[in-house]
Amino acid sequence: xxxxxxxxxxxxxxGAGYWGKNLVRNFYGLEALGLIVDPSxxxxxxxxxxxxxxNISDSYSEALNDRDIKGIAIATxxxxxxxxxxxxxxxxxxxxxEKPLCLSESEGRELIQLAAxxxxxxxxxxxxxxxxxxxxxxxxxxxxxxxxxxxxxxxRLNMGKLRREENVLWSFAPHDVSVILGLLEEMPESVQxxxxxxxxxxxADVTVSMLSFASGVKAHIFVSWLHPFKEQKLVVVGDQKMAxxxxxAPWEEKLTLFAxxxxxxxxxxxxxKGEGKTISVPQEEPLRAECAHFLECIATRNIxxxxxxxxxxxLQVLNSCQKSLESGKTEEIIPAAQGxxxxxxxxxxxxxxxxxxxxxxxWHFSHILEGTVIxxxxxxxxxxxxxPRGRVGKGCKxxxxxxxxxxxxxxxxxxxxxxxxxxxxHNPRAEVRKMDQARTTLVKxxxxxxxxxxxxxxxxxxxxAFIGAGAVVTRDVPxxxxxxxxxxxxxxxxxxxxxxxxxxxxxxxxxxxxxxGEKYLLxxxxxxxxxxxx
Numbered sequence: 001x002x003x004x005x006x007x008x009x010x011x012x013x014x015g016a017g018y019w020g021k022n023l024v025r026n027f028y029g030l031e032a033l034g035l036i037v038d039p040s041x042x043x044x045x046x047x048x049x050x051x052x053x054x055n056i057s058d059s060y061s062e063a064l065n066d067r068d069i070k071g072i073a074i075a076t077x078x079x080x081x082x083x084x085x086x087x088x089x090x091x092x093x094x095x096x097x098e099k100p101l102c103l104s105e106s107e108g109r110e111l112i113q114l115a116a117x118x119x120x121x122x123x124x125x126x127x128x129x130x131x132x133x134x135x136x137x138x139x140x141x142x143x144x145x146x147x148x149x150x151x152x153x154x155x156r157l158n159m160g161k162l163r164r165e166e167n168v169l170w171s172f173a174p175h176d177v178s179v180i181l182g183l184l185e186e187m188p189e190s191v192q193x194x195x196x197x198x199x200x201x202x203x204a205d206v207t208v209s210m211l212s213f214a215s216g217v218k219a220h221i222f223v224s225w226l227h228p229f230k231e232q233k234l235v236v237v238g239d240q241k242m243a244x245x246x247x248x249a250p251w252e253e254k255l256t257l258f259a260x261x262x263x264x265x266x267x268x269x270x271x272x273k274g275e276g277k278t279i280s281v282p283q284e285e286p287l288r289a290e291c292a293h294f295l296e297c298i299a300t301r302n303i304x305x306x307x308x309x310x311x312x313x314x315l316q317v318l319n320s321c322q323k324s325l326e327s328g329k330t331e332e333i334i335p336a337a338q339g340x341x342x343x344x345x346x347x348x349x350x351x352x353x354x355x356x357x358x359x360x361x362x363w364h365f366s367h368i369l370e371g372t373v374i375x376x377x378x379x380x381x382x383x384x385x386x387x388p389r390g391r392v393g394k395g396c397k398x399x400x401x402x403x404x405x406x407x408x409x410x411x412x413x414x415x416x417x418x419x420x421x422x423x424x425x426h427n428p429r430a431e432v433r434k435m436d437q438a439r440t441t442l443v444k445x446x447x448x449x450x451x452x453x454x455x456x457x458x459x460x461x462x463x464x465a466f467i468g469a470g471a472v473v474t475r476d477v478p479x480x481x482x483x484x485x486x487x488x489x490x491x492x493x494x495x496x497x498x499x500x501x502x503x504x505x506x507x508x509x510x511x512x513x514x515x516x517g518e519k520y521l522l523x524x525x526x527x528x529x530x531x532x533x534x
Contacts, residue, residue, distance in 0.1 A: 010034025012063035020075030101311035123304035124311030130290035146238025157227035172223035417451035
């Protein structure tokens, strides 16, 4: 993980009560707290005692009119989110809002479009995507450690705060919906939900939701605030291994892999159990990491990991679950990103079950195959083929005449130069079917793949690596490496901004990016970015 850049931008926290006080604590600890806004005199008194010297107000306008305030962090009831976000964006502020984004999908789309038009950041507080253990689990899933995912179960249970402004589905389930969508990287085709109302006729205290995906995966989400003890578990069942993320366990026991499998013998399934193995993950407070990520995005203008588009997908699933809860029927889901939110040239072909992120453009004669997910703000050039079931992150640029086969994964902000090539099988034959031997290729965030380069399947291209034009890459490339030639060899190191770094090929050293002043460290032949020195 890269060190957090020192950031002088100030944040106003709107709402310092039940959850907002935690945002106050973390932004204060990051030396970024500029203002607290809350109407409660009791909260004013508590904040004054705990955070001497920090301005406290009951006026939202004060935060909007303060030029030193660059970001607004909203922790108020969900029904207020839409108006508060809109006012902040129009005032030229970047916005972090606690889940959910808002209550209306149409309003969510409007807010995302408004943020894009005004060039302001919109980030949703889906906390688990800043939890080191979940990020490790996501990595294991992407690497195929669990095999093909078959089933996911999550529960979030407690005898905790009972709410009157929202039911338990909207209070507890957004985190689980966000996690499941992120792990599977697809939207469900349909949902079913049932619940029980025990304390109030109109407010569900317990709900069970089932999400059904085109890939065949099923997911269940069980939430309750009438449970005798706290329990938060996520179970991911693959055809090779099973993973359990227990967020109430001690840190060193939170993630366990089980080598359980099912084998067929004499036409009958047999359970083959393996030993559980705990996975070690460095400890870090997720909320602290989330707040730091918002500050970093303000400084770098990078799209947040949990942006408005991700928040909109979660909102759509929640609304569909709510409709099913009320009707008792299965609710079908249409992909959230529609029509005016992206641009498709008339000559392009988009198959069914394709998700295009907001602001993405698909140009002449390109073909996006079934089950593909493309993130926000991508530019897909002419004569590009992606899929089936392709995976492209946010802000990617794919130039003309590129094919991304199933199994090629691009993380955010990857550049694919004109006519560069991905392979998917090591030893193909026209007359022998070998697609069952296809290998996964992972291109990590910010990497550049030069024109006419060839990436042989089954390797990983590290973050911000730079592949020279015409290079033939046959093995893993480390982060920030510059590689050229056939077969490709490391020639040096590149900064995040694409500038050559004055570092030795191996060993140790430090260098400054000539464009930004960012400092880079080479240690044990591994290059990483440190804090900016400017």
